[in-house]
Amino acid sequence: xxxxxxxxxxxxxxxxxxxxxxxxxxxxxxxxxxxxxxxxxxxxxxxxxxxxxxxxxxxxxxxxxxxxxxxxxxxxxxxxxxxxxxxxxxxxxxxxxxxxxxxxx
Amino acid sequence: xxxxxxxxxxxxxxxxxxxxxxxxxxxxxxxxxxxxxxxxxxxxxxxxxxxxxxxxxxxxxxxxxxxxxxxxxxxxxxxxxxxxxxxxxxxxxxxxxxxxxxxxxxxxxxxxxxxxxxxxxxxxxxxxxxxxxxxxxxxxxxxxxxxxxxxxxxxxxxxxxxxxxxxxxx
Numbered sequence: 001x002x003x004x005x006x007x008x009x010x011x012x013x014x015x016x017x018x019x020x021x022x023x024x025x026x027x028x029x030x031x032x033x034x035x036x037x038x039x040x041x042x043x044x045x046x047x048x049x050x051x052x053x054x055x056x057x058x059x060x061x062x063x064x065x066x067x068x069x070x071x072x073x074x075x076x077x078x079x080x081x082x083x084x085x086x087x088x089x090x091x092x093x094x095x096x097x098x099x100x101x102x103x104x105x
Numbered sequence: 106x107x108x109x110x111x112x113x114x115x116x117x118x119x120x121x122x123x124x125x126x127x128x129x130x131x132x133x134x135x136x137x138x139x140x141x142x143x144x145x146x147x148x149x150x151x152x153x154x155x156x157x158x159x160x161x162x163x164x165x166x167x168x169x170x171x172x173x174x175x176x177x178x179x180x181x182x183x184x185x186x187x188x189x190x191x192x193x194x195x196x197x198x199x200x201x202x203x204x205x206x207x208x209x210x211x212x213x214x215x216x217x218x219x220x221x222x223x224x225x226x227x228x229x230x231x232x233x234x235x236x237x238x239x240x241x242x243x244x245x246x247x248x249x250x251x252x253x254x255x256x257x258x259x260x261x262x263x264x265x266x267x268x269x270x271x272x273x274x275x
Contacts, residue, residue, distance in 0.1 A: 004109075004112065005111075005112060005115050005155075006222075007222045008217060008218065008222060009115070009116075009119065010152065011217045011222075012119075012214070012217070013119045013122055013123060013152070015210060015213050015214060015217065016122075016123045016126060016127070016210075017122060017123070017126045017145065018213070019206050019209060019210040019213070020126040020127050020129070020130050021126070021130070022206050022209065023130055023202065023203070023206045024129070024130030024131075026202040026205070026206070027130070027193075027194055027199065027202055028130070029193070029194065030135060030186050032135060032177065032180060032181055032184065032186055033130075033135055033138055035177075036129060036130075036135075036138050036139060036142050036177065037129075037130055039142060039146075039169075039173070040126055040129065040130070040142070040145065043145065043146065043149050043169075046149070046165075047149060047152055047153075050152075050153055050156055050158055050161060051156065054156045054157065054158070055222075060248065061233070061237070061238070061241055061248070062248070064158055064161060064233065064238075065241065065242070065250050065253075067153075067158075067161055068161060068164060069250075069253055069257060071161075071164055071165060071168050071169065072168070072257050072260075072261065073257070073260065074169075074173075075168050075169075075172060075173060075261075076260055076261055076264035077264075078173050078176065078177075079176065079264055079265075079268050080264050080267055080268055080271070082176055082177070082180045082268075083267070083268040083269075083271040083272040084271055085180060085184065086180055086183060086184065086272050087271050087272055089183070089184040095184050095186055
């Protein structure tokens with residue numbers, strides 16, 4: 001039995017997710033909310049890797065493993081970013097992007 | 106045309122993912138944004154499982170839904186950032202951002218739809234087994250991934266040390 005879902009439907013879902021992430025990255029002022037938007041972008045790319053692997057090269061695993069490594073790297077990136085944000089909050093008690101301007105030069 | 110169960114599941118998951126990702130970037134409360142992100146991550150795991158990558162779906166559930174969202178919720182509560190959410194960007198900036206993202210979406214959808222994918226079904230029995238994944242993950246031949254695997258362990262160690270160093274009390 002085959003699963004009859006066109007590959008475009010997956011790609012439309014991941015496109016919606018990607019565009020929402022980019023929109024949130026531009027509009028949010030809170031650094032944690034910006035990071036949540038970045039997570040959406042990363043998830044959209046991971047879905048694309050898995051879908052292209054499954055539909056275009058079903059005998060190979062490259063996209064699968066790239067998505068796997070992408071998840072791990074996203075976890076590392078989030079941990080470091082949250083550590084930085086908590087340190088910024090400890091120093092200036094604010095985590096708005098407009099308040100963190102010391103490295104503007 | 107008959108509609109089978111997997112298609113219904115896929116379209117329900119797709120609608121949930123689309124709506125929740127739109128809500129996650131537009132809601133006014135950051136804790137709600139984190140909750141909508143959790144639902145988007147659940148939907149992503151469901152898409153992986155529909156594709157037959159059950160291991161990837163399990164990793165997604167464990168790492169993202171189990172680890173990262175908890176980290177987000179803790180840091181939201183620690184930084185008391187809910188009051189910061191009421192500062193919005195200005196109206197002309199919002200219009201230009203909306204225009205930019207809509208043009209970007211139109212470009213991506215144009216490229217996707219004119220690419221000419223004709224693939225519309227996958228064999229449903231082809232679930233990727235854990236043994237194959239494990240052998241490919243620790244093998245050193247072509248199309249096997251022991252080097253990225255070890256590199257990733259070094260990266261995670263470095264990130265752990267970096268996180269402790271950055272966030273410790275002086």
